[in-house]
Amino acid sequence: MSGLSIGQVAERTGLSVHTLRFYEREGLLAQPVRRGTAGHRVYNEGDVDWLGVCIRLRASGMPLTDIRRYTELVRAGQGNEEKRLEVLREHRERVLAQMHELNECLKLITHKVAIYEGRLGLRDNVTDCAP
Amino acid sequence: MSGLSIGQVAERTGLSVHTLRFYEREGLLAQPVRRGTAGHRVYNEGDVDWLGVCIRLRASGMPLTDIRRYTELVRAGQGNEEKRLEVLREHRERVLAQMHELNECLKLITHKVAIYEGRLGLRDNVTDCAP
């Protein structure tokens, strides 16, 4: 069941084939992709899983350079767990900070929505209300 | 009370003077900034407050074009509350989606951190590439 074309991987991951090649150039793949006949990329399930991790990290705001750094550590094999932890913990801080920021924004939006809904409601209820 | 230079506003908001001028060009200010002698910008507290809102919206991922759209509605005055609500609700959805995504990422990170901490604690040599 391992032996996916770039098109199949694109479909599965939601990335475009362009982006898949781009990510590979950027060193985001844990292992170098195997090549089949005519040099076509052949992905396996592990590649897809790893791409899933990359996608999640990207979606949470990790820059490509950091993902590459982490990928390189994984690729280098055992013995650098401390460094991997450092990268992960650093990103966790960013994620938490971002969550906090989003919460603040949510409060602001909720506040403003309440104001506008109140204003509209008032207008509906009191039909002859001149501003 | 009112009468802040661009430098003072930069200091208060954390934006650079470059960015303040850029935001103004992009139409992110609710009112056109007044000008003092020699054409220097003179901000008031209301401007700073509005910039605070813009900064929060930006930090939560709202693109500048959407902030401009919203600003234009506010600038246009009463009567478009429905449209403002639409912009706000739309962004709220994005924020909630983003929070969900961050949560998923947090789970992933926590999982991986646990693995690495366990590995360091137990000194085993499992090769891990699982998501």
Added chain:
DNA sequence: CTAGAATCTAGAGCCGACTCTAGGTCAAAC
């Protein structure tokens, strides 16, 4: 009065993250 800091405008430059193009190879379907 003068040096240095702050401001102005218009426009160029930069960076991250894609996204697309051109020109080519190859396999299978008609």
Added chain:
DNA sequence: GTTTGACCTAGAGTCGGCTCTAGATTCTAG
């Protein structure tokens, strides 16, 4: 046996969001 479509590489282009430069003017402290 040619056409179609997925794939290849190298490299150019795009876009959002700043960031900086140049050259001029103006405020401010000594």
